[in-house]
Amino acid sequence: MATKFFIPSVNILGQGSVDEAINDIKALGFTKALIVTDKPLVNIGLVARVQDKLNTQGIDVVIFDGVQPNPTMGNVEAGLALLNTHQCDFIISLGGGSPHDCAKGIALVATNGGQIKDYEGVDVSKKPQMPLVAINTTAGTASEMTRFCIITDEARHIKMAIVDKNTTPILSVNDPELMLEKPASLTAATGMDALTHAIEAYVSIAANPITDACAIKAIELINANLVNAVKQGDDITARENMAYAQFLAGMAFNNASLGYVHAMAHQLGGFYDLPHGVCNALLLPHVQTYNAKVVPQRLSDVAKAMGVNVSTMTPEQGANAAIDAIKALSCAVNIPANLTELGVKAEDIPTLAENALKDACGFTNPKQATHEEICQIFTNAL
Numbered sequence: 594m595a596t597k598f599f600i601p602s603v604n605i606l607g608q609g610s611v612d613e614a615i616n617d618i619k620a621l622g623f624t625k626a627l628i629v630t631d632k633p634l635v636n637i638g639l640v641a642r643v644q645d646k647l648n649t650q651g652i653d654v655v656i657f658d659g660v661q662p663n664p665t666m667g668n669v670e671a672g673l674a675l676l677n678t679h680q681c682d683f684i685i686s687l688g689g690g691s692p693h694d695c696a697k698g699i700a701l702v703a704t705n706g707g708q709i710k711d712y713e714g715v716d717v718s719k720k721p722q723m724p725l726v727a728i729n730t731t732a733g734t735a736s737e738m739t740r741f742c743i744i745t746d747e748a749r750h751i752k753m754a755i756v757d758k759n760t761t762p763i764l765s766v767n768d769p770e771l772m773l774e775k776p777a778s779l780t781a782a783t784g785m786d787a788l789t790h791a792i793e794a795y796v797s798i799a800a801n802p803i804t805d806a807c808a809i810k811a812i813e814l815i816n817a818n819l820v821n822a823v824k825q826g827d828d829i830t831a832r833e834n835m836a837y838a839q840f841l842a843g844m845a846f847n848n849a850s851l852g853y854v855h856a857m858a859h860q861l862g863g864f865y866d867l868p869h870g871v872c873n874a875l876l877l878p879h880v881q882t883y884n885a886k887v888v889p890q891r892l893s894d895v896a897k898a899m900g901v902n903v904s905t906m907t908p909e910q911g912a913n914a915a916i917d918a919i920k921a922l923s924c925a926v927n928i929p930a931n932l933t934e935l936g937v938k939a940e941d942i943p944t945l946a947e948n949a950l951k952d953a954c955g956f957t958n959p960k961q962a963t964h965e966e967i968c969q970i971f972t973n974a975l
């Protein structure tokens with residue numbers, strides 16, 4: 594079967610990447626940027642630092658700092674209004690997954706018209722989005738380099754999955770210096786999100802040898818570096834390795850897609866406004882327990898990448914070891930114990946399960962589930 598591989602055409606990684614990126618932006622001839630970001634990054638002075646660098650190169654800047662942690666249709670509309678008022682000719686997303694996703698929504702509607710909800714699903718848009726440069730500050734959602742855009746529809750209380758080749762940024766930037774001093778809880782949640790990307794891509798029915806290589810290397814790097822990045826936020830080596838890891842996990846899931854962990858976590862995020870990475874971390878072992886019946890060898894490979902000696906194990910034993918290793922890593926980075934601690938209610942599960950089965954991310958899970966089975970997985974995670 595023929596496969597396509599999607600990735601931004603230029604990707605800059607490592608210390609000093611931001612300066613390199615601004616030289617590239619200047620060379621591309623853009624003159625006025627809409628920076629899409631959030632208030633915490635304004636408050637710590639990061640947005641002003643990037644703005645100064647752009648101004649020095651003669652590039653004007655308009656700032657939209659209204660992105661919420663789970664970006665909404667309202668956020669997209671507010672950013673789009675600012676873009677149109679100021680006639681910006683390109684967009685820079687600065688932050689983690691939320692600013693990148695919101696910026697993709699703005700960029701897609703800017704050229705295609707209508708509302709962002711018109712583009713829910715796979716490859717619905719007709720035209721390339723407005724040029725988007727994505728400067729990443731967490732490791733990570735990998736949204737700076739993927740074609741995935743997740744926007745909350747406030748009216749329906751769901752997260753819409755927009756999977757569209759036209760949302761791919763033209764340039765992605767991963768400078769670990771921007772990731773230093775991020776709070777431990779954010780580092781843990783985003784790191785577990787990256788682990789989930791790699792594992793879901795590795796067991797996906799759309800996996801191929803390229804995505805497999807990316808996923809396994811990502812799992813190895815996350816296993817070796819996430820605890821250090823969480824416990825010693827100024828460890829630049831751990832931060833840089835996590836930046837590479839989340840990028841590799843992004844390469845994997847951008848092309849092999851995801852599974853029920855994301856399909857289900859999106860519903861928790863949309864319904865209760867919970868952090869994406871924490872929801873993933875809590876659902877990951879339970880969904881892989883469900884998947885272990887059909888992909889034990891794949892999960893045994895995951896255990897090996899997480900440092901388990903699987904040489905004398907059966908595939909089923911290896912799969913169990915992977916699930917144990919995932920739980921141990923979650924515990925080591927202080928992820929909450931269960932969904933009940935996050936306020937998830939048993940009576941909401943039938944609705945959450947119904948919406949999870951409609952989420953495009955679940956279509957590549959290695960085993961398709963019934964509504965009852967999804968309800969059971971949610972219940973197991975309570």
Ligand SMILES: [Fe+2]
Pocket residue numbers: 734786790855869873
């Ligand atoms: Fe994710």
